[in-house]
Amino acid sequence: MADTCTLHILHTNDVHSHFSSMSRIATCLRQNRQRWEALGEHVLTVDIGDHADRMDVKTEATWGRANVEVLNHSGYEYVTIGNNEGITFPKERLDALYEQATFTVVLGNLIDPATGRIPPWAASHAVHEWDDLRVGILGVTASFPPFYKLLGWESKEPLEHLREQVAALRPNVDVIVLLSHLGYPDDCRLARELQGVDVILGAHTHHQLERGEHINGTLVAQTGVFGRHVGHVRLVWDRVAKRVREASAELLVSSEYPSEPVLDALLAKKQEAAEKRLDQTAVELSVNLNISWTEETAFGSILAASLRKWTQAEVGLANNGLLLAPLKNGRVSYRDLLHCVPHPINPCAVSITGEQLYKVLQQSIQPQTVNRELRGFGFRGKVTGWMGIDGLHVWYETGDSPRISRVEVNGEALDAGRTYRVGTIDMFMFNRMFPELAEGADVRFYLPEMLREILAQTLADTELIAAALQPRWLPLAPS
Incomplete structure (x- = not known):
């Protein structure tokens, strides 16, 4: 076994139901996954929330299920939610949103007061394993306590919650990746104050970080808005030294990839059905x-x-x-x-x-x-x-x-x-x-x-x- 292995993370955030970008994003994810996996390298695909926006007829008419179908079709593996999913969907609609998801929703700071636990459609954390690498994945969303309370949820302040999660997870994984729909200023604060997180993939504030930012040993990355870019984070894990040897970020331009005919056809069908329903x-x-x-x-x-x-x-x-x-x-x-x-x-x-x-x-x-x-x-x-x-x-x-x-x-x-x-x-x-x-x-x-x-x-x-x-x-x- 080689002394190092390479992990590629393809990430999107704040797509806001811009379905016109999604077909090209799907091609970007598929083509790059095939290329890197053919080299024996590892790939993760994640979305950091606000994928759904009820201003679009397909999202509005299906209560976001059209977005979930697109995420499924595109091959996403992990997502967290943004405020557009969390506080623009009534509780019963959010509870039903991910019923057909083929990906894992990672979300640690949203609690159902009826049970005192995170909702059953989410996981507080995930561990993605290969033979030579274990990646811990955490997810948090922006905390708007008054809004969530009115909708029947309780939202936790993320920093102390993440301290506990990282402390418990760190001994059991090689790399920790945080899916953060908190916003760029909070991501920078987390990078400074939270030890043990290798990568923070951000959202919410629509910052476009061309090469990411290295803060206190943590790589912070965010792709902007509306699916114009797909983020690519590349990590090289040193198995001997047991540390991340290299960490870099870049943005891939979605429009430079061809659209995917199957997904285009699915979206056209969804559009027609949504127009009829509304x-x-x-x-x-x-x-x-x-x-x-x-x-x-x-x-x-x-x-x-x-x-x-x-x-x-x-x-x-x-x-x-x-x-x-x-x-x-x-x-x-x-x-x-x-x-x-x-x-x-x-x-x-x-x-x-x-x-x-x-x-x-x-x-x-x-x-x-x-x-x-x-x-x-x-x-x-x-x-x-x-x-x-x-x-x-x-x-x-x-x-x-x-x-x-x-x-x-x-x-x-x-x-x-x-x-x-x-x-x-x-x-x-x-x-x-x-x-x-x-x-x-x-x-x-x-x-x-x-x-x-x-x-x-x-x-x-x-x-x-x-x-x-x-x-x-x-x-x-x-x-």
Whole structure:
């Protein structure tokens, strides 16, 4: 037996249901596996989560099972979950997601409170063995305790949990690989503070690490987003010295590989079935609902009113940039709603003072806010857009620097010292675009329903629709 052996790890992350990349990824995995195994070298194929994204019709219509079929077909051996699997799927759907998986889901920090253990569809760790190499595999996902709790899960803080796992696993394996959907900053922290992990394969923050990074003896790698690249980590294990002699990382360009006809045909079939399934009627509309990101619209007011109603708040706020397609008078399908509001965003309620509410409204009408490009935090649009409001009438002076002159809350003048309950979107709690909202009190998140599922109910409310046709933002000439 040779003194060294070579391990290749092919990894993807944050594909986000970009099925157009998946066929080429499958070819990349297959061709490289065949090439390296023909040389007597070892290969592992892994995905680090957020493979599924419910903005795609195939994912939405199958509750992610189309993604699992693609992972199966592509020859993946190990995966962990991301927040898009963990907190955009209701618990019963996540429990069923991997029933037909031919790979192992490795996930150590998600607990089912009913049993006090990880769910039965996951393994806390795995050991992949060849005659001359034993690889321990761990997996963790980003911990969002309030969200997971609302969905019926408990998420553990990963660092201390991983310390225990590594200490138990290290004596029994040659190499430890961590599948981490925590994000690049946390991966760097783990590399500095967690001894005994040879490779951290990352995700979540969409960092594209061309050659990986070596931190405190650990190789950190991440491939970017949307399946544009497949990561390749190469390890040389020294059997005599019992250590990793070489560790390197690179990115392979997915588009440079040919698509796989069998998988292309499968995806076309899935697309047709998904379109048909989502073509069911969600609601009948009596009006046309147009969109605009730069001015008040009835549709924006309806979304704000829907959030206010859902959260039983006094005021509703929702930026028009959330609305990506108009809805026409007549039959509205679930597919129409998905195209209109594809975000994995949930309602929330927060308490702020009248003074804080005034600041939010004042900031929301500034041109730099309306036209600000947005990325991340579940947002699937392009710009913030005008702020849709409900429970409010706002008089404002137009111009290059608009200024609010007067605000009424449910027919009464805004009281700067009073506390108001505001129904809005969870995104504002994280991106700090409106600090007054992010710093508010008594925040409550509403899961699992997303915006489109709420609209499917509120668009049938004829009184809510009729009220939203009346302007709430009332322009005045500059003084």
